[in-house]
Amino acid sequence: MHEQQTIEKITYRDALRQGLEEAMRKNDKVFLMGEDVGRYGGAFAVSKGLLEEFGADRIMDVPLSESGFVGAGIGAALGGMRPVVEVMTVNFSLLALDQVVNNAATLLHMSGGQLNVPVVIRISCGIGRQLAAQHSHSWEPIFAHIAGLKVLSVGTHEDARYMLGMALQELDPVVIFEYTAMLNHESEIHEDQIVRDIKKAKVRRGGKNLSIITYGAGVYKALEAAEKLMGVGIDTEVLDLRVLRPLDIDAIRATVTKTHRVLIIEEAWKSVGVAAEVTALIMEHAFYELDAPVERLCGAEVPIPYPKHLEDASIPQTEDIVDKVKKMVGK
Amino acid sequence: MKETPVIESKQRGQVDHNHGMELLRQMKSIRALEDKAAEMYSKMKIRGFLHLYVGEEAVAVGVMQSLTQDDNVLCTYREHGHALVRGISARKIMAEMYGKQEGCSLGRGGSMHLFDKSKKFFGGNAIVAGHLPLAVGMALADKKQEKGDITACFFGEGAAAEGEFHESLNLATLFEVPVLFVCENNRYAMGTALQYTHHEQNLEKKGVGYGIEATAVDGMNVLAVEKAARKAVKYIRKTGKPYFLVCNTYRYRAHSMFDAELYRTKEEVKEWKKRDPIQTFTDQLLKQGLITEKQIKTMDKEIEKEIDEAVDYAEAGTWEPVEDLEKYVYSK
Incomplete structure (x- = not known):
């Protein structure tokens, strides 16, 4: 056991998980859907243990069909839920890009302000694990180019811990980039580095x-x-x-x-x-x-x-x- | 192996005067709206792409009879008719096609993007098959919230060749969500005929591999479509599972106003027109003594008036101020 005064270090992965767990507990309309998020525990173990806590209806494993399940997440957002869609890695996100561009980012404007799309899409990304060309993409600029999206990049443990919760307050589609190379990196959460504003x-x-x-x-x-x-x-x-x-x-x-x-x-x-x-x-x-x-x-x-x-x-x-x-x- | 049931034209359902009048009125209204849209397009009042539903009216009209106002509806870019039958007024639709801010999407969407949240009408989606995943997600949201509503999703046979069709059917069965997938098979994906786009041309069979109940129906016969749709919807409401309904129909007019129709013969179009959903239904009603020539004339006049008023409304409409251009990119 740590002494109460000791400031604990946590990994970037655990910070992400805590953020997710908190969001799930706060609002029962929040659910996670993605490839291997449940029974496998998350491709990068970010959602490990959440299936046991929240059940298969809220931690939904989906088949390998990025366009299908990202689109379904967008549809669920239109239908009044607060879906968090996990795209396992940015490298597969291009398969879902049509849904993001033509539906998530477009519907509000195209419908004359009638349809909000409050979906959060989490995407793992980054370079540095010797995964070669097809698995080492940096598509932040592609997503940042798209009018109608809000695009976040999780560069610190503080944002790993708190950005998701803030994204879930938005009425518009939010894409969050998380960095796999940092998952095991340990750090303290510094109060003065927390920004409760996206x-x-x-x-x-x-x-x-x-x-x-x-x-x-x-x-x-x-x-x-x-x-x-x-x-x-x-x-x-x-x-x-x-x-x-x-x-x-x-x-x-x-x-x-x-x-x-x-x-x-x-x-x-x-x-x-x-x-x-x-x-x-x-x-x-x-x-x-x-x-x-x-x-x-x-x-x-x-x-x-x-x-x-x-x-x-x-x-x-x-x-x-x-x-x-x-x-x-x-x- | 289980055979997919096919409802033939001869299995026409029965209809009474009031319902017969209503179905006929809806189909005629669609055609009148579409003919007027074509006219206004040639007068350059409507621009962009314009895709007309002439010939396919029985599909939207038949299926819509089975839905309640709480059910969700998603359509393709050939959706003026669906919007009209769903209860969006002809004037709001025409104003939208004009690009006026009195339109149902504030003029932002035009012909291909009719939206009305209050009618639970979610487009007007112009990326082929792009709205199928949305339909699955909307049904999933309804299921999670135990609303008991279903989501009807219309798409063409061209969409059934897209990956999103297959992903969506698979997701819908895995999630066990209440979606009515309606394939409006008008035989041409733009200008490429069915035999060049699908190896399996009995499209309903594509449902079998996903474990989805599926039926094909004569999409030129409004009563047959209505009957099949009611059966499908009953099944969906009872089981909570998806259903795949194929309506075999035909588009009389070009794909869009830019299409020279090099890919089919005039004879073929002429043949299909013999099965015209409005004419055959009119004949049936007259033959059964459920409607009189006089009533038809009165109906035509009323519809003509409604469509003319829609044009007047669109003409009198106003342009959204340019200062509002960037409004609604993000919520306030």
Whole structure:
């Protein structure tokens, strides 16, 4: 047993599970549907034990038919329920993309405001487990492109714990990206890092020399890089976007105004990504605050290869971030 | 092996004066609305895609008789008739086709996207088969909330070749949810005939593999459709399970207004018109002495007036202000 004073560390996985469990307990209209969420315990063990607690009507295993069950989730939302649909990995999400784009994101507008679609779609994603090209996609930019969606990225344990509950307060479809490479990562839940709002980005670390803007798996890497950079006298701010659509322009403008230098980190392919969008927003909203051009470190534009050394080289690593920042501030 | 029952035309149900009048009025109203829509399209009052239901009226009219106002209805982009029979007024439909904000979807959807939540009419869905999973989910929600309602989902035989058709039938049986799947087999997926799109052309047999009760019916015969639909709905309400009803019918007009109809002969269309659902039903009613020529004339005049008024209403309608463009992308 731990002493009461001890602050417990939990894994990102357990934080996700606690969030899910809490949501299920709070509202009996909430149910989880997805491949292997019940009897298997979740492909990544996020929903382990929930079947026993809530039963098969609320923890629903579904066949491998992404378009079918994501569409059914959308239909259930139209019908007055609060479904949480789990797409096992982002790599299979393209099979359901038509449902997301043409139904979830479109019905409210197309029906002249008559139909809300309060569905939450959770998608595991990320690179770093040597799963090769077809299982290493970063589709956050694709979803963030779609008008009518709210798109969240779970970059910290705090958001793993609380983002789902907030998403379930929304009347509109919400897509949540969770990162498999972080599942076993342990951390404390810091009260000051909890943001009970899914409209806002969050400064995870204050700094004055340069701003790193990132999301998802980039957040802890950026924070680690920032610690190292502090050792050489560079004080880096880290802004976690958290919400990829709609982007928090105020927070982006604020960090640029504070540090005047920006590096954007993203694991997705560089072209036409979130980093490109953030860059454009800075041009539009904070151009005269810049002391230097905005720079980006993003995923290499290749199908992600299997060998570890090539996979690692495909996405920005902590050392890459450190090197890049040093160059940007002339050290 | 269990044979799938097929209800033939000769198994016409019986009908009385009032119900006969009502069925005829509904079918005639659809046709009049569609003919007027085509006219307004050629006058460039209606734009975009326009898909007409002429020839297929008996399907929507027959099936709708079996539903209550609490049941959900989802349709394809060829849905003006379904919307009308469901109780959305001709004027609201016409205004929607005009793109006016008095339309049933505020003018946002147009011909392919008629919505009216108060009538539990959920589109007007224009990605073929994209609404089938929605129907399964809506039925699932009703089941979870123990509402006792069913969800009727109309789609064409083209949709039955899509993966979502198969996923949805499988999900519906696994979940045991009350969905009435209505396949409106009009024999052409746009311009490609049934024999080129389905190896198994007795489409009802596709239900068997999923363990779904299935029937095919003559979709040119409104009484046969009504009878089959009532039987299906009775089964669904009793068991809570889905049902697959195939209505074999024919589209007289082109797929859309852009279609030159290179894929079929005029003779074929002419042959099918001999089975016209409105004409054959009219003949039956007259023969049985359930309706008089005078009553038909009066009915035609009333319908013509209603449709003309719908056009006037649409003409007098207003455009949504451009400032509202981004309204309803997200809820307030």
